[in-house]
Amino acid sequence: MPDIDLGVTPLRELNGALHKLPPETNERHWVIENPAGRHAIAAGLNAPLNVEINGPVGYYCAGMNKLATVNIHGSAGVGVAENMMSGFVHVSGDASQAAGATGHGGLLRIDGNASSRCGISMKGIDIVVQGSVGHMSAFMAQAGNLVVFGDAGDALGDSIYEAHLFVRGSVKSLGADCIKKDMSDEHKAALHDVLTRAGFNGEVDPSEFQRYGSARTLYNFNVDHAGEY
Amino acid sequence: MDTTPITTPRKSATFDDYSMSEIRRAAASGIYDIRGGGAKRKVPHFDDLLFLGASMSRYPLEGYREKCATDVWLGTRFAEKPIHLKIPVTIAGMSFGSLSAQAKESLGRGASKMGTSTTTGDGGMTEEERGHSSILVYQLLPSRYGMNPDDLRRADAIEIVIGQGAKPGGGGMLLGQKISKRVAEMRTLPEGIDQRSACRHPDWTGPDDLEIKIQELREIMDWQKPIYIKVGASRPYYDTALAVKSGADVIVLDGMQGGTAATQEVFIEHVGLPTLGAIRPAVQALQDLGMHRKVQLIVSGGIRSGADVAKALALGADAVSVGTAALAAIGDNDPALEEEYQRLGTTAGAYDDWHEGQCPAGINTQIPELAARLDPELGGRRLANYLSVLTLETQTIARACGKSHVHNLEPEDLVALTVEAAAMAQVPLAGTKWIPGLNTE
Numbered sequence: 001m002p003d004i005d006l007g008v009t010p011l012r013e014l015n016g017a018l019h020k021l022p023p024e025t026n027e028r029h030w031v032i033e034n035p036a037g038r039h040a041i042a043a044g045l046n047a048p049l050n051v052e053i054n055g056p057v058g059y060y061c062a063g064m065n066k067l068a069t070v071n072i073h074g075s076a077g078v079g080v081a082e083n084m085m086s087g088f089v090h091v092s093g094d095a096s097q098a099a100g101a102t103g104h105g106g107l108l109r110i111d112g113n114a115s116s117r118c119g120i121s122m123k124g125i126d127i128v129v130q131g132s133v134g135h136m137s138a139f140m141a142q143a144g145n146l147v148v149f150g151d152a153g154d155a156l157g158d159s160i161y162e163a164h165l166f167v168r169g170s171v172k173s174l175g176a177d178c179i180k181k182d183m184s185d186e187h188k189a190a191l192h193d194v195l196t197r198a199g200f201n202g203e204v205d206p207s208e209f210q211r212y213g214s215a216r217t218l219y220n221f222n223v224d225h226a227g228e229y
Numbered sequence: 230m231d232t233t234p235i236t237t238p239r240k241s242a243t244f245d246d247y248s249m250s251e252i253r254r255a256a257a258s259g260i261y262d263i264r265g266g267g268a269k270r271k272v273p274h275f276d277d278l279l280f281l282g283a284s285m286s287r288y289p290l291e292g293y294r295e296k297c298a299t300d301v302w303l304g305t306r307f308a309e310k311p312i313h314l315k316i317p318v319t320i321a322g323m324s325f326g327s328l329s330a331q332a333k334e335s336l337g338r339g340a341s342k343m344g345t346s347t348t349t350g351d352g353g354m355t356e357e358e359r360g361h362s363s364i365l366v367y368q369l370l371p372s373r374y375g376m377n378p379d380d381l382r383r384a385d386a387i388e389i390v391i392g393q394g395a396k397p398g399g400g401g402m403l404l405g406q407k408i409s410k411r412v413a414e415m416r417t418l419p420e421g422i423d424q425r426s427a428c429r430h431p432d433w434t435g436p437d438d439l440e441i442k443i444q445e446l447r448e449i450m451d452w453q454k455p456i457y458i459k460v461g462a463s464r465p466y467y468d469t470a471l472a473v474k475s476g477a478d479v480i481v482l483d484g485m486q487g488g489t490a491a492t493q494e495v496f497i498e499h500v501g502l503p504t505l506g507a508i509r510p511a512v513q514a515l516q517d518l519g520m521h522r523k524v525q526l527i528v529s530g531g532i533r534s535g536a537d538v539a540k541a542l543a544l545g546a547d548a549v550s551v552g553t554a555a556l557a558a559i560g561d562n563d564p565a566l567e568e569e570y571q572r573l574g575t576t577a578g579a580y581d582d583w584h585e586g587q588c589p590a591g592i593n594t595q596i597p598e599l600a601a602r603l604d605p606e607l608g609g610r611r612l613a614n615y616l617s618v619l620t621l622e623t624q625t626i627a628r629a630c631g632k633s634h635v636h637n638l639e640p641e642d643l644v645a646l647t648v649e650a651a652a653m654a655q656v657p658l659a660g661t662k663w664i665p666g667l668n669t670e
Binding site (some may be wrong): 012019040043046058066079082083098120140143161219 | 258259260372373376377378379381404405417418419421422423425427431432433438441442444445448449450451452
């Protein structure tokens with residue numbers, strides 16, 4: 001089990017070593033000490049690794065992650081797991097803005113709060129936030145699920161496409177074309193599935209959440225809706 | 230019968246036929262006009278410059294005997310694998326979605342034959358263009374449609390798009406007629422919707438953040454590939470300086486004549502700088518930072534001929550990009566299709582409703598029957614021919630000016646025909662020593 005001290009090993013060397021691992025590697029468990037808010041730690045992973053990062057990370061940790069599990073024992077800066085394709089990223093602390101931005105797949109779990117633009121332009125990723133999310137979260141969200149145990153800030157789901165938003169607390173305001181939707185058994189089952197994959201097996205009741213999504217009134221330009229922007 | 234002479238009926242120069250027709254169209258529809266292409270208005274351009282050629286004080290090179298090199302290195306600042314082009318002309322970013330797969334393949338075939346690069350667009354990388362492009366630049370746009378690390382790694386360079394000349398400050402637009410099943414799947418969008426992309430990147434704001442974003446991309450690609458930053462011409466001195474500060478290997482500067490797949494007419498014609506007015510401030514920024522030729526500059530927007538290429542290079546660019554001209558080379562707006570253009574309410578040479586997806590040349594469309602009209606092999610050959618002519622013309626001018634490499638062309642080789650062009654290009658008005666704004670002689 002490699003144990004890397006980023007106070008000693010250059011980031012480029014660490015990321016390069018992680019990228020060189022073939023998918024069938026048995027050197028799967030890596031521990032990274034002393035991250036000290038460095039940027040782009042474990043970005044671009046492409047193998048089923050299990051990476052433990054002991055401390056806070058800077059921007060774009062686990063960016064474009066594919067297949068790997070990355071556990072951040074601390075808080076994360078801007079764009080954690082941005083454009084993730086698959087795998088699992090877990091932040092034990094808070095996350096800054098644009099967490100999970102444009103993610104295509106995989107699951108991002110944040111135990112604390114996430115700042116503004118959480119899940120912006122998400123394209124299939126599932127994001128579970130135990131705390132609250134800031135303004136403009138799920139802006140132009142295209143696909144996937146954003147689950148918020150706490151509250152959502154202003155303009156949730158502005159210009160949303162087909163992503164599903166589940167919020168247990170309050171929503172300060174909804175963005176353009178985002179509306180509250182019915183929570184059917186099918187949606188509860190889908191939410192249960194996301195929660196289970198995030199590690200909340202039976203601990204959280206899906207029926208406590210409200211569902212939000214697209215009214216689809218802005219999908220095709222209609223001059224009568226110009227004032228909504 | 231009154232025989233008093235009457236004055237000839239006179240139309241307003243301000244409210245001309247075009248303006249009046251646009252007022253009527255707006256009044257009837259309630260919506261702004263959307264079209265493709267770049268600025269159509271006349272702006273100061275390369276036509277307003279002339280080369281001086283060799284004379285008593287300059288030796289020309291023999292046109293058919295002495296070598297005049299045309300190759301370009303791009304991305305030598307940080308990338309471990311910089312790009313080497315055989316000619317100083319690249320193909321600008323244009324998306325699959327906006328263009329048919331056949332058009333993208335044609336561009337790849339033609340560019341590859343000439344040893345130069347082509348570029349993806351908003352919507353991701355297709356197998357057709359990767360397979361047929363020996364050097365492919367992969368765009369990272371605000372929408373991030375189709376962006377994925379596998380394509381990032383199989384690209385030869387990354388181009389971070391901040392803006393484009395046709396619409397600096399605007400996002401992408403692709404209307405429902407072109408969001409076919411395949412395009413929708415690549416972009417993770419519902420089929421048939423009007424796609425209006427974000428104009429700002431989702432995970433960074435400003436050059437300080439961009440520097441960190443570039444670091445992330447370099448880490449993901451293990452510092453192998455060059456990273457370009459593309460900006461629409463608006464504040465070229467500061468944009469160039471900030472791009473250098475952010476860590477760019479290459480800067481792509483797109484003037485307002487540069488085309489777009491679709492946007493508002495008012496945006497295309499009234500926002501941004503003409504290409505001619507953008508080059509010198511960008512080059513000045515590079516020179517002030519000691520980075521000219523170290524961070525390479527690619528200029529685009531209105532490049533048509535080898536003369537335009539040579540003039541852009543003489544003003545300090547390392548290479549140029551062509552988009553509109555490349556599409557014309559593979560058959561866009563061909564008068565041979567005039568009857569079909571007439572049926573669309575336009576005429577060959579003026580067709581710009583690319584967003585409607587009815588392109589009779591099979592280029593700006595996602596309708597399979599129309600797209601099938603374009604033979605990618607023939608399109609590729611035509612583009613290669615055109616690129617070859619651009620290169621030969623550029624060499625012709627460079628040799629006449631005594632240059633053994635096209636990069637040796639310089640502002641001193643140029644004069645301007647108009648005061649405006651002299652001021653923008655910072656070269657003397659023909660027959661004088663006067664450069665408006667720089668000296669008072």
